Amino acid sequence: MYSVLANLATAITSSATTSFFQTLGGRVYLDEAPANVQLPLCVYGVVEQTVEPTYDAESKRERFTIEFTQYFPHSTGVAAAVQNAERLDAVLDNLELKPSGYDRIVIRAETRGVPGIEDDAVSVSSRFRLEGTRISTTAITV
Numbered sequence: 198m199y200s201v202l203a204n205l206a207t208a209i210t211s212s213a214t215t216s217f218f219q220t221l222g223g224r225v226y227l228d229e230a231p232a233n234v235q236l237p238l239c240v241y242g243v244v245e246q247t248v249e250p251t252y253d254a255e256s257k258r259e260r261f262t263i264e265f266t267q268y269f270p271h272s273t274g275v276a277a278a279v280q281n282a283e284r285l286d287a288v289l290d291n292l293e294l295k296p297s298g299y300d301r302i303v304i305r306a307e308t309r310g311v312p313g314i315e316d317d318a319v320s321v322s323s324r325f326r327l328e329g330t331r332i333s334t335t336a337i338t339v
Contacts, residue, residue: 198246200296201261201327202227205304208292209285217284221267236318237273237281241265244324251330259299261327262307268318275312278321282310289325302329 209225210218218225224238245262265285269278286309294302307324314320 198243198259198261200298201294201302201329202243204294204296204302205263205327208294209288217281217288220281220284237267237269237278239265239267239285248331257331259329259331262324263327264322264324266320266322268315268320271317271319273319275314275319275321278319279310279312282321282323285323286310294327294329298331299329300332302327 206225206227210223221237221239222235224230224234226238226240228240228242230238230240241263243261244264245260247260249258251258265282267278267281267285269281286306289304290306292304294304296302305326305328307326309323311322312319313322
């Protein structure tokens with residue numbers, strides 16, 4: 198799973214086609230943001246992982262659901278937060294990753310830009326499903 202998360206981080210940070218990462222000032226964190234970090238920021242993490250056998254006993258089909266929650270100051274407003282969720286969707290939806298140990302991982306958007314109001318911030322959440330097949334690392338003998 199580490200190689201999947203590393204490839205995902207690379208896709209997010211090198212998104213030259215959109216300004217998702219730049220809008221957040223590079224403040225995108227896996228699982229937890231540091232204390233007292235400036236807004237806006239994004240925290241993402243795996244909320245579900247399933248593994249099932251495939252036709253090949255040596256390979257496994259894996260699915261990950263990853264949630265991204267962005268936080269913006271109230272002064273920014275909900276519209277700006279939702280707009281940045283659309284930028285994230287433009288980066289990730291239908292993206293194909295090729296992490297080591299997998300044949301490929303395909304990303305599909307499940308939800309995009311669900312807004313919320315926190316005590317000290319505006320939040321917007323998006324979920325993506327990543328699916329792929331883990332390749333066996335054992336040698337095949339004939």
